[in-house]
Amino acid sequence: MGFRVKSHHLNRNGVCHGGVISAFADAQSAILKIGTEVDCFVTPTINLTVDYIAPAREKNWIESAPVLVKKTNKLLFVAANISVDGGIIARMNGIYKITSTLVPEVSE
DSSP: OEEEOOGGGBOTTSBBOHHHHHHHHHTHHHHHTTTSSOOEEEEEEEEEEEEEOSOOBTTOEEEEOOEEEEEOSSEEEEEEEEEETTEEEEEEEEEEEEEEEOOOOOOO
16 A cells, blocks of 8 residues: 655655654554454554655655454554555554454355
8 A cells, every 4th residue: 555745745855744753654554454363343542653764756666565463352563564666665663452353244
């Protein structure tokens, strides 16, 4: 998952605003559920740490590949490197509360 940096993402210095990168980082728990063993709804963020390493500029494609560090009965621990063209621009660590497990769909 990723996004293209557009003019409305830029701060006064002409680079992608840290808040935009932070919001993207916070979405990593949702991204993680695609194609993994994470079978739960995750809503509240318990803790989110973002380390900014390099700027992203307009038209850059920002992407990440989150990793499930640990899953307990009540929490998910997630880490991801956020990159542009293979170079890391930020890294995140997040802890998310599991609010409920997914209910299998019933076909009629």
